[in-house]
Amino acid sequence: MDPEVEPLTGMTAGQPAWYTPKRLLALFCWLTFLIYLDQGVVASNGVNRPIQAEFQLGNVEDGLLPTAFLAGLLIASIVYSELTTRYNAFRMTGFGFAVWVLGSVGCAVAPRFWVLILCRVVMGAGEASIITLSNPFIDDVAPPAQKTLWFGILNLFTTIGIAAGYIFGGVIGPPLGWRAAFLLQAVLGVPVVLWVFFAKPVSLKTVRGAEDSAVANVPDHGGMPLDGKSWLGSLGRDIAILGQHPVFVLNLIAYCPIQGAFGAYTFWGPKAGYELFDLPQEFIDLTFGVVTIATSVVATLLGGLFIDMVGSSVRNAMAFCGFTALVGLLVIEAGFLFAQSFFVLMLLFALGELALFAGQAPCSAVQIWTVPTRLRPLAAGMGTVTSHLFGDVPTPPLTGWIQGIVNDWRVSMELLTATLAVSVVLYLAGGFLKGKDYRPEAERGLSSAQRKSLGRSADGEEGLIATPGLQAGLLENGEAQSDG
Known part of the structure; x- marks a missing residue:
């Protein structure tokens, strides 16, 4: 036995011969990359513009393309997390990704716009299995000294995937057509589907003895197993249990303004920069893209590494997230208030994004550490639902509405950035609350x-x-x- 594999993780016993923690991390990084590649593809000019032209779409209809997947994602995230209490989570990941692949093929052959939208919803439902189950698996297998860092590595592939999707769609769309882009990304996913279905599965931790003994102290649960005959009742009870963990709830809500800010910056940032400084659109687009990718890669890794180095307690993680949100708030506000050149604005914006991205890995870790082990998939699903529903779904149109009223991008972006104050307050409050840490004591x-x-x-x-x-x-x- 490789001494670096199991004694650190507790996961080798009963696991398949192919399994090592790093291989499982690589698998989930690749899955995460592919599902976010799709989000970049559908927004790229090489794919989006031909779709809009072929189906004669207005801006409102076209805006449904990047958001339709959320309808499937929001519902299926909770469904997958609850199904893992009954079925092998690794197999559920394969099933969900197979749904994603089929949805991508459906997009490639869609004869009507409503069929294309339906296939986007199906892709979101498949994507939910990856988003819901990745973090619980990573927390299970990561070396104890590097858990937060591993969350950071996994989170990297969201931004990398979106950025690669812009390039992929721009390269494939013009010569081969927009349908080829969806078909090729489905082809990239087929080997993973076959592997997950036919390889011996890895087991995700479930309730074992005293591991979740603290659950018995939560009202209306008592540590009893689920009743298979009342699925909806079990789901409702589990959601209620999550709601009784205050640090988890605060962490969940605190991330919403940050996710909302990212969504609005991504959508409106280049347009704001263009109208404020009247520079070539291509230069501004490229600059915003490079800054976002570079800051996310550096900050996400450093944030996870820092928490692992100083001590990965829940309190440290929440305090760190509050501090980074405060720095992001102050620096980005200063940029839009005082920067008189595009270079100064982007310098301050990059520093602010560095701070905000640095909190992503600790936030993901707290989401897993502060709930009973059995409920980790559901916690991840609720995190996905909440951050989208109250984060990057409403903020782009809301920011556009504000801009229509004030007609000043500095004011619009300042008001958007000011919402980060909510994150600062909630994270710092969570750092002072007493809450159960469900990790092994060691x-x-x-x-x-x-x-x-x-x-x-x-x-x-x-x-x-x-x-x-x-x-x-x-x-x-x-x-x-x-x-x-």
Whole structure:
């Protein structure tokens, strides 16, 4: 047995021969890349403009294309998370991605616009399985000293996928037609579908003995298994249980303004820059794209690495998210208030995005750590639903409506950015709340150096053996069992 695989994760026993944590991370990174590649493809000029021309779409109808997938995503995210209580989560991932592939093929052959929209909804329903189950799997398998960093690596592929989609659609669309872009991305997904269906599946953690003993303290649950005859009742009860975890709820709501800001910056940022500084549109588009990609890659990794280094307690993660949201708020507001050149604006905007992206990995980690293990998929699904429904779905049209009234992009963007104050307050409030951390006791609140020491046995192999002094330091360091 590879000593770096299982003693760090607790996942090798009973797992297939092909499994290692890094292979599973690579699989979910590739899946995440493909589903976000599609979002870039459908918004690219090489695909979107021909669709609009072929079906003679107005702006309102055309605007349905990038958002139609949300209808399937929002519903299916909750459905998949609940189905994992009954079926193997790895197989559910394969099933969902197969639905995504079929939806992409449907887009490629759609004879009418309403068929195309329906296929976009189907793709969203398939995408939900990946978004819902990726984080629980990663938290299961990541080395204890690098859990937040692994969340950051996974989150990278959302931005990389969208950026690659713009390029992919722009390259494939003009010579081969917009339908070829959807067909080719489906072809890229077929090998993954076949692998997940026919390879021996990996098991996701479920409730095991005392692992979720704290669930018994939550009203109306009592740690009892689900009743298979009342699926909707079980779902409603599980959602109610999540609502009784205040740190989880605050983290959920606090991220919505950040997601909303990203959505509006992506949609309106280039247009605002063009009208404020009257530079070539292509230059502004490219600059915003490069800044977004570069800042997301650097900041997402550094944010996860920082939390792992200083101690990945829930309190540290929430405080860090609050601090980064505050920095993003102040720096971006300063850019739109005072920048008199495009260079200065983009410099401040890049610094602000660095701060906001740095909080993504800790936010994803808190979403998983603060709920019972069995409810992690549902928590991830609720996070997806909430961040879209109250984040990047309403903010682009709302910002456009404000701009129509004030006719000043500086004022419109300042008002949008001001909503980040909600994130600052909620994150900092969550840092002071007492809440249960559901991770194994040996992983709560330790820095990466402490975890490495914790994982060393007397013979030098990696394991979960700690000296008495280090065990005492664990409780003193994080107070994780009582206050997260």
